[in-house]
Amino acid sequence: MSERPDAAAVALVDELVGDLAGTWDTSGVLPDPVLRKLGGAGLLCAQVPEVYGGPGYSSLRNGELTAHVGGRCSSLRSIQTSQGMAAWTVTRLGTERQRAAYLPRLVGGELAAVAFSEPGAGSDLSTMETRARIDGDELVLDGHKVWITGAAYADLVVVFAGYGDAGTAVMVPAGAPGVTIERVPEPLGCRAAGHANVRLDGVRVPLDSVLGGRPGQSLPLLVTIALAYGRISVAWGCAGILRACLAAATAHARGRRQFGRPLAEHQLVARHLAELFTAERVASRACADASASWDGNSPDLVTATMLAKYVSSTQAARGAATAVQVLASAGARDGHAVARAYRDAKLMEIIEGSNEMCELMLARHALSAA
Numbered sequence: 001m002s003e004r005p006d007a008a009a010v011a012l013v014d015e016l017v018g019d020l021a022g023t024w025d026t027s028g029v030l031p032d033p034v035l036r037k038l039g040g041a042g043l044l045c046a047q048v049p050e051v052y053g054g055p056g057y058s059s060l061r062n063g064e065l066t067a068h069v070g071g072r073c074s075s076l077r078s079i080q081t082s083q084g085m086a087a088w089t090v091t092r093l094g095t096e097r098q099r100a101a102y103l104p105r106l107v108g109g110e111l112a113a114v115a116f117s118e119p120g121a122g123s124d125l126s127t128m129e130t131r132a133r134i135d136g137d138e139l140v141l142d143g144h145k146v147w148i149t150g151a152a153y154a155d156l157v158v159v160f161a162g163y164g165d166a167g168t169a170v171m172v173p174a175g176a177p178g179v180t181i182e183r184v185p186e187p188l189g190c191r192a193a194g195h196a197n198v199r200l201d202g203v204r205v206p207l208d209s210v211l212g213g214r215p216g217q218s219l220p221l222l223v224t225i226a227l228a229y230g231r232i233s234v235a236w237g238c239a240g241i242l243r244a245c246l247a248a249a250t251a252h253a254r255g256r257r258q259f260g261r262p263l264a265e266h267q268l269v270a271r272h273l274a275e276l277f278t279a280e281r282v283a284s285r286a287c288a289d290a291s292a293s294w295d296g297n298s299p300d301l302v303t304a305t306m307l308a309k310y311v312s313s314t315q316a317a318r319g320a321a322t323a324v325q326v327l328a329s330a331g332a333r334d335g336h337a338v339a340r341a342y343r344d345a346k347l348m349e350i351i352e353g354s355n356e357m358c359e360l361m362l363a364r365h366a367l368s369a370a
């Protein structure tokens with residue numbers, strides 16, 4: 001299978017995004033038709049198999065598509081990450097009947113968000129307070145989720161909750177009675193990604209909305225499965241940020257002259273370009289390695305995914321700062337691609353496992369492998 005997304009997919013992304021990412025960032029809104037069109041083409045969760053109506057991409061191919069979207073608009077890529085994570089969660093945790101029911105919806109234009117985090121449960125999700133209980137043939141949910149990417153646009157929210165001493169993942173319609181969705185005001189970056197807080201007050205869903213059919217699985221296992229997709233997707237998105245920053249910085253350094261020659265001919269500026277080039281290559285390699293583990297069903301998947309996320313997000317945060325440095329005043333305004341990248345990339349060091357959480361897990365791996 002080719003590692004490149006097909007030309008039609010890339011063309012659709014290019015046509016829909018055009019030069020609008022800066023405008024979307026400033027307004028804080030992604031237009032609904034853009035999301036529905038990309039979603040309806042299956043490109044927000046392109047690994048969904050063809051049997052469920054999806055494009056059936058490999059992880060590598062989906063990764064390259066994710067990088068392409070991420071290079072153009074990190075808000076849109078954030079939606080793609082959430083949608084892909086929702087689809088992956090259904091694929092791994094759902095019954096065959098649930099896969100057949102939900103996946104065609106997720107490649108047909110409906111949008112989904114994934115909710116783990118709570119006011120008291122960020123890095124430590126074991127302190128989650130959202131609870132699920134069975135009442136007759138319904139599941140009842142009470143809790144408060146925060147910072148849920150895409151929740152402001154979502155039709156469905158995959159809610160992770162405690163159930164007795166165990167856990168559960170539940171498909172909740174965003175419009176169900178008892179669900180309240182409120183946008184996070186003025187996020188630092190990915191401003192159009194529809195981050196929202198989600199309140200669940202006695203929300204009732206049929207028991208067959210519980211992925212796997214019955215609640216009561218290991219919560220850490222449920223979360224780990226969903227996050228594996230999120231991490232690799234964010235990693236590829238960061239590779240895309242680096243590609244965009246490298247392109248902007250080299251173009252500017254070629255064209256802008258100071259002290260009688262192009263910026264690129266000043267060695268200290270050339271060093272910035274070398275650093276950006278290296279960052280993009282290193283991040284892309286780490287992502288490709290993680291995707292190869294994914295596609296090969298390798299036991300190294302968890303570590304490779306964590307490594308890719310860590311390498312890509314730290315390189316992107318540094319690389320975006322470098323790109324702003326090269327463009328200087330030319331890139332120092334809201335909505336400019338490198339200014340956006342600078343804010344967006346910083347957030348990638350926090351989500352799907354912060355830098356510190358990645359470092360702790362990678363150190364654990366180093367200790368066990370040595």
Ligand SMILES: Cc1cc2nc3c(=O)[nH]c(=O)nc-3n(C[C@H](O)[C@H](O)[C@H](O)COP(=O)(O)OP(=O)(O)OC[C@H]3O[C@@H](n4cnc5c(N)ncnc54)[C@H](O)[C@@H]3O)c2cc1C
Nearest residue numbers: 114115116117122123147148149347350351352354356357
């Ligand atoms: C842009 C964005 C999008 C998001 N999207 C989603 C989403 O779609 N769904 C969702 O459920 N959540 C989402 N989140 C929430 C995100 O998952 C959390 O912000 C993240 O897990 C960190 O939790 P926290 O913010 O509560 O920080 P905390 O857990 O309070 O951590 C604060 C700092 O302390 C560090 N720290 C914590 N514990 C340790 C430790 N043991 N050792 C060393 N350092 C430690 C952290 O690394 C961090 O630097 C999003 C957040 C952002 C900013």
